[in-house]
Amino acid sequence: MSTPIYDRVALIGLGLIASSMFWAIKRAGLAGEVTGYARSEETRHTARRIGLCDRVCDSAIEAVEGADLVVLCVPVGAMGKVAAEIAPALKSGATVSDVGSVKRHVIEAVSPHLPENVHFVPAHPLAGTEHSGPESGFAELFDNRWCLLVPVENSDPAAVARLRQFWQGIGANVDEMEADHHDLVLAVTSHAPHLIAYTMVGVADDLRRVTDSEVIKYSAAGFRDFTRIAASDPTMWRDVFLSNKDATLEILGRFTEELFALQRAIRTGDGQHLFDYFTRTRAIRRGIIDAGQDTAAPDFGRGATPKT
Ligand SMILES: NC(=O)C1=CN([C@@H]2O[C@H](COP(=O)(O)OP(=O)(O)OC[C@H]3O[C@@H](n4cnc5c(N)ncnc54)[C@H](O)[C@@H]3O)[C@@H](O)[C@H]2O)C=CC1
Ligand SMILES: O=C(O)C(=O)Cc1ccc(O)cc1
Numbered sequence: 001m002s003t004p005i006y007d008r009v010a011l012i013g014l015g016l017i018a019s020s021m022f023w024a025i026k027r028a029g030l031a032g033e034v035t036g037y038a039r040s041e042e043t044r045h046t047a048r049r050i051g052l053c054d055r056v057c058d059s060a061i062e063a064v065e066g067a068d069l070v071v072l073c074v075p076v077g078a079m080g081k082v083a084a085e086i087a088p089a090l091k092s093g094a095t096v097s098d099v100g101s102v103k104r105h106v107i108e109a110v111s112p113h114l115p116e117n118v119h120f121v122p123a124h125p126l127a128g129t130e131h132s133g134p135e136s137g138f139a140e141l142f143d144n145r146w147c148l149l150v151p152v153e154n155s156d157p158a159a160v161a162r163l164r165q166f167w168q169g170i171g172a173n174v175d176e177m178e179a180d181h182h183d184l185v186l187a188v189t190s191h192a193p194h195l196i197a198y199t200m201v202g203v204a205d206d207l208r209r210v211t212d213s214e215v216i217k218y219s220a221a222g223f224r225d226f227t228r229i230a231a232s233d234p235t236m237w238r239d240v241f242l243s244n245k246d247a248t249l250e251i252l253g254r255f256t257e258e259l260f261a262l263q264r265a266i267r268t269g270d271g272q273h274l275f276d277y278f279t280r281t282r283a284i285r286r287g288i289i290d291a292g293q294d295t296a297a298p299d300f301g302r303g304a305t306p307k308t
Pocket of ligand 2: 101125127129229
């Protein structure tokens with residue numbers, strides 16, 4: 001057990017990320033008390049039933065009162081609204097952070113609502129699963145995964161350092177990144193791949209009507225990976241694409257150009273183009289493994305691991 005880094009932590013939005021944070025905070029003793037708030041009565045009821053949070057509050061205001069760290073764990077499209085709701089109740093000197101998958105949009109939506117006497121330090125843990133909701137979290141989710149801190153202009157270095165220590169206590173490796181750069185990198189590594197998975201599963205579903213159930217029955221590992229990713233939360237991903245529009249469209253433009261080139265190589269029988277392309281991409285995968293960066297989360301599944 002570590003010594004607490006914050007006396008009081010408030011988690012707003014009790015889904016996969018908040019619940020995983022809670023179990024990891026408890027595992028390491030990183031906070032004196034963790035309060036939580038979720039918009040729906042049903043989620044608050046579930047949270048109380050499974051012991052998620054030391055105190056589940058019936059309003060966001062009540063949850064953040066007296067908190068030294070407030071973490072917004074709602075879909076990125078709801079961050080601004082939640083920030084406006086909690087702003088009047090924030091303790092002077094508190095740190096406000098978030099876990100949103102997009103950073104520029106969240107900074108622009110949240111910053112205007114925050115009083116000057118709080119520190120805003122946006123963050124993004126690069127770990128998740130296709131599951132959502134309060135029962136999907138587990139303490140190991142962030143172990144040995146990256147958490148990116150995205151300090152804003154005038155972020156207090158002491159508040160950034162403390163949040164870094166907190167995420168390290170949760171189990172993550174911490175780095176800092178500038179917001180626009182973050183959004184471009186994530187468009188390549190996460191957002192566009194999710195859209196491609198959604199599309200591929202949609203295409204297979206269209207085809208399924210022609211081929212009966214064979215597409216699902218005989219699906220190979222690659223396609224199964226697509227179906228896992230395409231089972232991710234629709235609200236969360238709608239918000240990600242709408243709030244990281246420019247970077248995602250830039251990457252999808254490049255993706256389409258490459259796809260057309262491969263399509264042309266297949267049509268014209270240009271085997272050399274295909275071979276060279278696949279040789280280059282294979283080297284990238286091997287580079288990731290050789291660098292010891294193949295830290296894909298094991299598929300624990302919903303509630304498959306102990307919560308403490
Ligand atoms: N799921 C993943 O793999 C990852 C998600 N993230 C980010 O973390 C955030 C939370 O995602 P999850 O925990 O996966 O979502 P989730 O769907 O499991 O939980 C979201 C929670 O926010 C609540 N909520 C939604 N709108 C709200 C509002 N207007 N006011 C108050 N509460 C509201 C929902 O009721 C739910 O309790 C998102 O911003 C997402 O981009 C970051 C890393 C990974
Ligand atoms: O489940 C997966 O494969 C993921 O890619 C999880 C994930 C989803 C969204 C993020 O912003 C970060 C990680």
